[in-house]
Amino acid sequence: MDRPFALLAELTYRCPLHCPYCSNPLNLDGYTDELTTGEWLRVLAEGRDLGVLQLHLSGGEPLLRRDLAEIVSAASGLGLYTNLITSALGLSARRAGQLRDAGLDHVQISVQADEAVLSDRLAGTPSFERKLAAARLVKKLGWPLTLNVVLHRHNLDRIEAILGLAESLGADRIELANTQYYGWAWRNRGALLPRRDQLDRAEAVVRAARDRLAGRMEIIYVLPDYYGRYPKPCMGGWGRRALTVAPNGDVLPCPTAHDLPLPRASVREHSVDWIWTSSAVFQRFRGTDWMAEPCRSCDRRETDFGGCRCQAFQLTGDAARTDPVCHLSPDHAIVAGAVRAANEAAETERLPQGPALVPRPQPRPG
């Protein structure tokens, strides 16, 4: 059996931002019984023994955990490469210094757009200027900086200015990732799904920027799978390379797998090793034996692993079906219909903003 390389630690689903494309689960209130510091340290040690080398610290907003530096320090001591994925709200000079001393390797800061008005509107709170200040602080402390930008109908046309912002901040990398429709993004899909002409223009801008910035800034562009011919390779294979630990200790093969009809596996009841090796949730879609046609006999079954199990479940009600994004899927009309609607609505309505966006709320302890 393969051993995992990466562990995504979702330390909390609390977050100062309210992004309508958030992929956190809709029932945020179900995750407020968060793992303690001691429980996280045990999870990290067990993960390292299992083979984990990279730790992604995310959420929600991981800086809302007061023990973040302690967790980073322990991870660093275990030899893990530590990567903080943050809104940057709360990344004060003092906090950043603590994390630097704790051995944090890399920082990824989200921005929602290239300028304050749109960015703050999408984030649901004034945050843009604070993000820029934090990005400058990250560079000043000598960390490599990645900017994360989630793309959708409301900011795709700003992609050139977004790249300009990244350049002016001295970012080493930028991840321009088209929205994936899980959690709150799924709820807001109708308002987020871009038009084809927007994507065509954005791709041309990305190509030109890659040439211009080669060797200076790495540009990662995640294609929108709804517009693709084939699905994305789900997690590089289910239970093969990575695992996610949710704030309450649930362990998942993928950060969007909360709602799949599979038995829970929690670090509060089992070791990370047992969950990876033996739990039903990790075994269910491992390898290719679970596949039905057209995946089963497809040449690409080891390339894209049938696509995303969560998306198959969300769109068809059956997590074992081919991801409907694939043009070979018998359910592909579902995706084609959503894409058609996004393009037709744009032509008939010509609303500047399209349907209203539902902001992601704060979890409330029960």
Next chain:
Amino acid sequence: MPAGSGAGNVCRPGPVTPPSPASRPWPASRPRLAPHVRLTFDRTRERHVLLTPETVTVLNGTGAAILGLCDGERTVAGIVAELRGRYDRVDEEEVRLFLTRLADSRCVEVGHG
């Protein structure tokens, strides 16, 4: 998931990106690991690994030896000479290809002169 850690609204291990043409390690250039990259020994797999925010590259013995010599001081020619002191057969072209691949993915920086 999106391949990639912070791959967009779903934070998972990252996407595969096509390499961008970067500086190539010619014989006189002095390669070093990029600041965001860490070379370490993984005792679980008993192999050296190269870690970046989004990728893990499991190295064979020669790969680890080459990268261990990428200190920004030695030239590519110097690295090859050093390897020839340790191994029977060292193909300079293979060393260069290995470093070129890592330079393209920005794991290795190439200083000149």
